[in-house]
Amino acid sequence: MVRSGSDDGHVVLRVEPVLSRFQQNLLVHLAPESKSFPVRFRFLSGPRTEPIAPQVDRQMENRASGPELVLVFSGKRKSGKDYITDVIQDRLGPEVCAVLRLSGPLKQQYAQERGLDLNQLLGSGPYKERYRADMIRWGEDRRNCDPGFFCRLATRGAQQPVWVVSDARRQSDLQWFRSEFPRQTRSVRVQCSEETRRQRGWSFTPGVDDAESECGLDRGVEFDWTIRNEADAPSLDQQLQPILTAAQDAAVLRHDQ
Ligand SMILES: Nc1ncnc2c1ncn2[C@@H]1O[C@H](COP(=O)(O)OP(=O)(O)OP(=O)(O)O)[C@@H](O)[C@H]1O
Ligand SMILES: C[C@@](O)(CCOP(=O)(O)O)CC(=O)O
Secondary structure (H helix, E strand, C coil), rough: EEEEECCCEEEEEEECEEEECCHCEEEEEEEEEECCCCCCCCCCCCCCCCCCCCCHHHHHHHHHHCCCEEEEEEEEECHHHHHHHHHHHHHHCCCCEEECCCCHHHHHHHHHHHHCCCCHCCCHCCCCCHHEEEEEEEHHHHHHHHHCCHHHHHHHCCCCCEECCCCCCHHHHHHHHHHHHCEEEEEEEEEHHHHHHHHHHHHHHCCCCCHHHHHHCCCCCCCCEEEEECCCCCHHHHHHEEEEEEHHHHHHHHHCC
């Protein structure tokens, strides 16, 4: 219950029952015609509440800066994962949407250890393909010790309400996001024909295209959305509409907090 009264020229709002400060969630509506004025919150006397356990406290902090929506993309090489996730970020803007690449920290470390050109490894040309099989092996050694290793590195410090993970490849990648962010995680598959992928520079490479890195999510996942990224498919704008709507709703949720 909320009651208002006047006290030395101040308007006092009392929320009863008194909640601990971390649980207070007070929305103040100002009439559009009123002049702006500072709003100060003071926690006045009242029945003391038990301090909330540090564990709950930490969860609250995490939730305050955590994502409202996590879109986990997967798809074969040259299906257009990077292209589509970039389109989504363009539409939503970089303040709302972070594109997170699990392969980002992997390529960074791999390039550093071998003195390679990181920009080319991050691009979509043949340079990356030359090193792909070895990068997969290198990354798998680390994932075998700790399946969440690259997920944690890739998400570190992301503050935006919408996270777009551009390159899930293994069941363990998807499981990590689902267990860390069960309410927020949605899976998206990008598909196109082999012919289209060929036109984009793909050719079948044994040890890569038949390995877990490419096939780990081919079966056993019910995707929330599937996007067909090729010439004879409905336009990307049309296909991305439900995803963009979900993302905009998520951004509004954060804004209202
Ligand atoms: N809808 C599209 N229209 C025009 N070009 C596209 C489209 N989709 C993908 N491409 C182009 O095809 C190439 C491969 O796409 P992209 O790099 O996004 O695929 P990917 O799935 O991320 O591949 P990889 O797994 O190798 O990183 C890029 O040059 C990209 O610009
Ligand atoms: C080594 C690897 O991360 C390369 C991914 O590169 P890209 O997402 O295709 O640009 C693939 C993997 O982790 O299995």
